[in-house]
Amino acid sequence: AQSVTQLGSHVSVSEGALVLLRCNYSSSVPPYLFWYVQYPNQGLQLLLKYTSAATLVKGINGFEAEFKKSETSFHLTKPSAHMRDAAEYFCAVKGGGYQKVTFGTGTKLQVIP
Amino acid sequence: EAGVAQSPRYKIIEKRQSVAFWCNPISGHATLYWYQQILGQGPKLLIQFQNNGVVDDSQLPKDRFSAERLKGVDSTLKIQPAKLEDSAVYLCASSLDLVNSEQFFGPGTRLTVL
Numbered sequence: 426a427q428s429v430t431q432l433g434s435h436v437s438v439s440e441g442a443l444v445l446l447r448c449n450y451s452s453s454v455p456p457y458l459f460w461y462v463q464y465p466n467q468g469l470q471l472l473l474k475y476t477s478a479a480t481l482v483k484g485i486n487g488f489e490a491e492f493k494k495s496e497t498s499f500h501l502t503k504p505s506a507h508m509r510d511a512a513e514y515f516c517a518v519k520g521g522g523y524q525k526v527t528f529g530t531g532t533k534l535q536v537i538p
Numbered sequence: 539e540a541g542v543a544q545s546p547r548y549k550i551i552e553k554r555q556s557v558a559f560w561c562n563p564i565s566g567h568a569t570l571y572w573y574q575q576i577l578g579q580g581p582k583l584l585i586q587f588q589n590n591g592v593v594d595d596s597q598l599p600k601d602r603f604s605a606e607r608l609k610g611v612d613s614t615l616k617i618q619p620a621k622l623e624d625s626a627v628y629l630c631a632s633s634l635d636l637v638n639s640e641q642f643f644g645p646g647t648r649l650t651v652l
Binding site for chain 2: 429434457466471515524528
C-alpha cells in the first residue's frame, strides 16, 4: 500500500527565508508525486507534480521539489518566503490499480513578517 | 473555463439527520472524486467515478454514505443518518481521465454535525 509522511505539522519561517517542507513516500511502484496548497476555506490547488521525467520539478509561485529515489523523499522548497505563501501544504502519491491518490496529513506554513 | 462547483458551502445539522452535497465537475472531465477532510488531516478518498461507473469505493462507509453520478456529469453524496464524526469538509474533484491528468478541486462543503 502506498503512503505519505509529512514531517512537521507546523513550520514557521521569516519572510524572505528559505522554505523547506518535508515529504517521504512509500510506494511499491514508481510513483507519481504531487504537492498541493490549500488556502483557508478553499479547495486544493496543484503546486507541482513528478511523473518520472526530471527529478527536479518546478512549480507555480516559485516552489520546486526534488525527487530522491534513494531517500524516498520529495521535499518542497522555495528560496524566499512571502507572506502570501502562508497556507497548508499537502504531499500526495498516486498509484495502484485505480490510480488512487493518497494524501499526507499536511504542513501548515506560517510566514513571520 | 469554470472550475469544479460545489453546494452548499456550509451545512449544520443534528446527528441522525440526513444531508446531501452536490458537485458539478469541469466540463468534459470523465473522472470524479469525493474526499472527506477531517480537521487536521489530509483528504481521504471516499469514492471515485469514471463517467457514471464506480471505480473505487473501498473507503466509503456504505452503511450511511451513498453517492451517485447518474448521467456521468453531476454527482451527489448523501449521508443518512449523520454521526458526530462525520463533521468534516467534503471535497469534490475532477480530472480528464483516470491515469495521467491533474485533479482539480472544488471549494468544498463544510459539514458540522451537532
